[in-house]
Amino acid sequence: MTGTDTAASETIGTNGGPPREAPAAPLVSVVIPCLDEAAAIADCVACARETLAAARLPGEVIVVDNGSTDESAQRARAAGATVVTEPLRGYGNAYRRGFDAARGRFVVMGDADGSYDFGELTRFVDALDRGADFVIGTRLRGRIHPGAMSWVHRYVGNPVLNGLLNAIYGAGISDSHCGMRAFRREDLARLELRSTGMELASEQVIRSVQLGLAITELPIDYRPRIGRSKLSPVPDGLRHLRLLVGRAGGRPPRSVAAERALMPENER
Numbered sequence: 001m002t003g004t005d006t007a008a009s010e011t012i013g014t015n016g017g018p019p020r021e022a023p024a025a026p027l028v029s030v031v032i033p034c035l036d037e038a039a040a041i042a043d044c045v046a047c048a049r050e051t052l053a054a055a056r057l058p059g060e061v062i063v064v065d066n067g068s069t070d071e072s073a074q075r076a077r078a079a080g081a082t083v084v085t086e087p088l089r090g091y092g093n094a095y096r097r098g099f100d101a102a103r104g105r106f107v108v109m110g111d112a113d114g115s116y117d118f119g120e121l122t123r124f125v126d127a128l129d130r131g132a133d134f135v136i137g138t139r140l141r142g143r144i145h146p147g148a149m150s151w152v153h154r155y156v157g158n159p160v161l162n163g164l165l166n167a168i169y170g171a172g173i174s175d176s177h178c179g180m181r182a183f184r185r186e187d188l189a190r191l192e193l194r195s196t197g198m199e200l201a202s203e204q205v206i207r208s209v210q211l212g213l214a215i216t217e218l219p220i221d222y223r224p225r226i227g228r229s230k231l232s233p234v235p236d237g238l239r240h241l242r243l244l245v246g247r248a249g250g251r252p253p254r255s256v257a258a259e260r261a262l263m264p265e266n267e268r
């Protein structure tokens with residue numbers, strides 16, 4: 001579809017004036033969570049926007065500023081992103097905020113640290129267009145550049161968590177922690193994602209499997225991140241583990257609204 005299926009822009013009349021073109025509705029929303037990534041965010045946004053433009057895909061780039069104290073938000077905006085703010089820290093909180101703001105039919109996700117190549121986003125959109133419901137990159141079957149992933153993550157953390165996810169849920173994927181993904185926005189309501197932290201990465205895969213979505217893997221490059229990592233390996237690993245085991249019964253998650261109602265008022 002890339003390059004051919006562009007959402008038609010609508011011609012609207014003005015009071016007596018010549019008709020003007022309304023901006024095309026975005027077909028693709030690129031959502032990027034961002035916590036103090038001033039060194040990389042502008043290039044990520046620029047790359048995503050250039051890729052959308054080159055493929056003639058009407059799109060938007062949404063950066064979710066998760067309480068950055070550096071110039072991330074200003075740089076993202078200057079590079080052409082729509083910046084939304086999520087004051088509650090956490091990868092899951094940031095993504096869920098960004099998904100709420102997205103307007104496209106397809107949503108592409110990726111980090112703000114330069115480790116994923118947003119030039120590849122058309123491959124993800126094409127896979128959705130060919131019928132996949134959930135597209136996830138695989139760094140392990142793609143190319144991990146020198147220095148991009150620590151030995152412990154490469155040979156211990158990721159394989160263990162990925163193996164558990166496959167064993168418990170039958171996900172059949174090779175890199176469950178890959179952060180470059182894409183899905184149809186219409187599936188959000190039934191995905192009912194409610195994770196607040198990094199475990200959102202596992203939750204999204206589990207829910208996609210439980211819903212019987214068609215999952216496709218795409219080999220991708222993984223480059224060394226720019227700037228300081230926000231990952232806390234042990235606590236984040238434990239959050240994944242708790243979620244993997246906790247969801248094993250297949251019980252559907254509470255709705256986000258129900259979850260919010262249970263949170264302290266100042267955190268909703």
Ligand SMILES: Nc1nc2c(ncn2[C@@H]2O[C@H](COP(=O)(O)OP(=O)(O)OP(=O)(O)O)[C@@H](O)[C@H]2O)c(=O)[nH]1
Nearest residue numbers: 033034035066089090091094111112225229230231
């Ligand atoms: N971990 C974390 N990431 C956040 C948060 N808010 C936004 N983010 C963004 O989420 C993305 C993922 O965080 P990373 O630090 O890149 O985590 P990672 O990719 O697992 O680890 P690295 O390989 O070190 O990059 C980045 O774009 C962060 O800026 C948060 O509260 N915690």
Ligand SMILES: [Mg+2]
Nearest residue numbers: 111113115225
């Ligand atoms: Mg990263």
